[in-house]
Amino acid sequence: MIHSLAIARAPAGGAAIEVTLKLFAMLERWLPEGARRNEIRLSVPAGATPADIVVALGLPEALCAIVLIDGAFVPPDQRAHRALAPNEALSIWPPIAGG
Amino acid sequence: MSWQRKILRVDLTAGTVTSEPLNMEWAMEYLGSRGLGTKYFIEEVGAGVDPLSPANKLIFATGPLTGTMASTGGRYTVITKGALTGAIACSNSGGYWGAELKMAGWDMIVFEGKSPKPVYLLVRDGEVTIEDAAEFWGTSVWHTEEHLKAKHQDPLMRVSSVGRSAEKGCLYAAVVNDLHRAAGRSGVGTVMASKNLKAIAVRGTVGVGNIRDPKAFFDASKAAKKVLADNAVTGQGLPAYGTQVLMNVINEIGALPTRNHKDVQFEGARDISAEAMAEKRPTDGKANLVTNQACFGCTIACGRISQMDKGHYTVENRPQYWGASGGLEYEAAWALGAANGVNDLEALTYANFLANEDGFDPISFGATVGAVMELYEMGVLTKEQIGIEAPFGSAKALTFLAEKTATGEGFGKEMGLGSKRLTEKYGHPELSMSVKGQEFPAYDSRGIQGMGLTYATSNRGACHLRSYTVASEVLGIPIKTDPLATDGKAGLVKAFQDATAVFDSAGICLFTSFAWSLVDVAPQLQAACEGDWSLENLNVVGERIWNMERMFNNAAGFTSKDDTLPKRLTTEPAKTGPAKGLVNGLDKMLPEYYAERGWTPDGIPTPETRARLGL
Numbered sequence: 001m002i003h004s005l006a007i008a009r010a011p012a013g014g015a016a017i018e019v020t021l022k023l024f025a026m027l028e029r030w031l032p033e034g035a036r037r038n039e040i041r042l043s044v045p046a047g048a049t050p051a052d053i054v055v056a057l058g059l060p061e062a063l064c065a066i067v068l069i070d071g072a073f074v075p076p077d078q079r080a081h082r083a084l085a086p087n088e089a090l091s092i093w094p095p096i097a098g099g
Numbered sequence: 100m101s102w103q104r105k106i107l108r109v110d111l112t113a114g115t116v117t118s119e120p121l122n123m124e125w126a127m128e129y130l131g132s133r134g135l136g137t138k139y140f141i142e143e144v145g146a147g148v149d150p151l152s153p154a155n156k157l158i159f160a161t162g163p164l165t166g167t168m169a170s171t172g173g174r175y176t177v178i179t180k181g182a183l184t185g186a187i188a189c190s191n192s193g194g195y196w197g198a199e200l201k202m203a204g205w206d207m208i209v210f211e212g213k214s215p216k217p218v219y220l221l222v223r224d225g226e227v228t229i230e231d232a233a234e235f236w237g238t239s240v241w242h243t244e245e246h247l248k249a250k251h252q253d254p255l256m257r258v259s260s261v262g263r264s265a266e267k268g269c270l271y272a273a274v275v276n277d278l279h280r281a282a283g284r285s286g287v288g289t290v291m292a293s294k295n296l297k298a299i300a301v302r303g304t305v306g307v308g309n310i311r312d313p314k315a316f317f318d319a320s321k322a323a324k325k326v327l328a329d330n331a332v333t334g335q336g337l338p339a340y341g342t343q344v345l346m347n348v349i350n351e352i353g354a355l356p357t358r359n360h361k362d363v364q365f366e367g368a369r370d371i372s373a374e375a376m377a378e379k380r381p382t383d384g385k386a387n388l389v390t391n392q393a394c395f396g397c398t399i400a401c402g403r404i405s406q407m408d409k410g411h412y413t414v415e416n417r418p419q420y421w422g423a424s425g426g427l428e429y430e431a432a433w434a435l436g437a438a439n440g441v442n443d444l445e446a447l448t449y450a451n452f453l454a455n456e457d458g459f460d461p462i463s464f465g466a467t468v469g470a471v472m473e474l475y476e477m478g479v480l481t482k483e484q485i486g487i488e489a490p491f492g493s494a495k496a497l498t499f500l501a502e503k504t505a506t507g508e509g510f511g512k513e514m515g516l517g518s519k520r521l522t523e524k525y526g527h528p529e530l531s532m533s534v535k536g537q538e539f540p541a542y543d544s545r546g547i548q549g550m551g552l553t554y555a556t557s558n559r560g561a562c563h564l565r566s567y568t569v570a571s572e573v574l575g576i577p578i579k580t581d582p583l584a585t586d587g588k589a590g591l592v593k594a595f596q597d598a599t600a601v602f603d604s605a606g607i608c609l610f611t612s613f614a615w616s617l618v619d620v621a622p623q624l625q626a627a628c629e630g631d632w633s634l635e636n637l638n639v640v641g642e643r644i645w646n647m648e649r650m651f652n653n654a655a656g657f658t659s660k661d662d663t664l665p666k667r668l669t670t671e672p673a674k675t676g677p678a679k680g681l682v683n684g685l686d687k688m689l690p691e692y693y694a695e696r697g698w699t700p701d702g703i704p705t706p707e708t709r710a711r712l713g714l
Contacts, residue, residue, distance in 0.1 A: 098342030
């Protein structure tokens with residue numbers, strides 16, 4: 001299942017790409033309907049950033065502590081600038097620790 | 100004063116128990132628990148001692164905050180020369196036993212010698228006796244605890260004991276208290292069983308009083324508890340998901356050691372994660388996770404309590420495993436799962452129950468299973484030798500080997516050797532994923548570079564609880580650093596090692612450090628204890644403890660050559676994930692670390708460093 005996610009700042013009719021979104025721990029509740037095993041395929045406008053997706057889903061920014069694209073950490077100051085490429089996986093966790 | 104100022108000395112050879120005053124001069128320099136217990140140990144035991152000989156000693160030590168109202172103040176440490184490693188061993192446990200010992204009026208118990216027959220120590224406040232354990236020698240931890248509570252008609256008695264694996268010589272046997280909390284690593288349980296000491300049963304009603312400044316301590320501990328409650332990790336994440344919340348993130352970043360470290364990502368990670376534990380099973384409609392649980396005085400409550408699917412092949416018609424019991428923490432879930440390629444959550448839970456029931460370290464066990472499975476796939480070990488077909492991914496092999504290790508039967512005897520000795524025996528020492536004989540925990544150091552240095556330099560063999568740089572490199576606590584970079588990791592590891600030594604020695608849980616720094620610990624110690632427990636002095640105390648442990652290991656024969664990693668991690672690049680193409684850069688970090696430490700290029704503390712630390 002592919003969930004289409006509207007991004008507020010994206011122009012209408014622009015090209016779309018597919019990416020994977022994964023939300024874990026207490027962020028699970030923000031996964032769009034149809035998600036399985038903590039993930040879902042999203043269709044988003046080309047150029048969408050992690051910050052765009054966080055806003056579109058209504059995720060509290062304070063709970064988005066660990067933001068990864070294909071496993072690589074995206075620092076907070078780059079989350080509004082790093083555009084997702086087709087088929088990349090965006091994974092987000094709240095503040096967590098363990099050991 | 101928070102210390103009780105009294106220790107017990109138990110001569111198991113002579114069958115005597117004596118009370119001694121706590122050495123307060125040492126307490127001022129080494130604080131308590133890990134630090135102070137280790138000071139006693141190295142003053143009394145030669146570094147060359149055979150870990151399983153009567154000349155080795157075994158110390159159970161509380162810290163000055165153990166048994167107080169400080170959050171998580173229930174910890175104790177077991178100190179000895181490790182059966183698995185031959186290095187200094189200090190294995191830390193929570194639950195309620197440590198606080199009970201303190202409330203019985205004792206800071207520490209020093210066991211020496213070897214009893215001629217199985218015994219247990221019974222501590223009822225100041226009345227302490229050595230008792231016959233013949234009737235329950237040869238039984239599990241779970242049976243031992245139930246038996247002792249019934250025998251003494253005291254359900255509030257706290258019991259710390261060893262299971263059958265320790266009695267049978269499994270070199271990574273644990274000391275287990277409160278059914279499923281354990282001083283798990285380095286084979287401290289093996290040493291206990293070698294002394295014919297089955298259990299320590301404690302009931303304490305004296306309490307912990309004489310706090311130096313009660314009002315200041317009340318204020319300091321209250322403020323520190325608020326820090327834990329307000330922090331998203333300790334106030335929300337850990338209680339809800341436990342340490343198991345790490346499984347998916349460590350897999351995503353490509354640092355989840357898989358199939359004996361052949362891979363760094365596990366396709367079944369999600370199946371064995373915190374999220375999976377909370378989901379309803381399709382088989383019975385119930386979740387694996389029943390609830391969380393706190394240790395004594397803990398305001399975090401990260402513990403997992405699980406209940407198995409009664410129809411699972413491991414427990415069908417075996418109701419003794421149907422109750423709620425200690426569930427999977429992250430390290431155990433990794434070792435029993437990803438390390439072997441097994442994604443059957445119920446099988447992992449069962450193996451974890453067995454590790455609790457008969458007291459063996461699930462990390463070393465699981466990593467040894469990984470080595471056995473690799474040897475099986477290479478054709479070095481056969482089904483006939485092992486007793487079952489054992490390819491990577493076989494849940495049945497995992498649970499079969501757990502059962503054998505628990506009782507020391509059949510191939511379980513080989514399993515009890517640990518991966519270093521087992522792989523050497525079968526001609527492939529390179530397949531042991533260990534340092535100083537102790538198996539790695541759940542972080543691949545190709546994807547988290549600082550953990551390679553952590554493992555290589557850990558005084559008790561490979562361990563994440565001596566310098567948890569994962570906090571910084573992955574989780575951004577206290578600041579985010581790049582997990583793929585080696586720059587700056589020498590200083591980071593040193594800082595984590597020294598601070599951790601203080602947390603451990605205070606008698607509190609290391610998990611408070613996700614929210615607290617020593618800035619939060621210092622006022623609690625200063626209010627509770629006489630002496631200088633300023634931040635500046637605590638930094639020195641931590642560094643002193645680390646160097647003291649190092650000097651013991653050096654005297655025991657360990658050199659810079661032992662500060663190393665298996666060649667798989669330094670020559671075989673990660674195949675997938677962000678670390679793809681990388682090996683661990685230990686060769687760059689280690690000299691920087693020695694310099695940071697004030698050690699010679701051969702890894703020996705210089706006279707100047709020793710003098711600065713009062714060593």
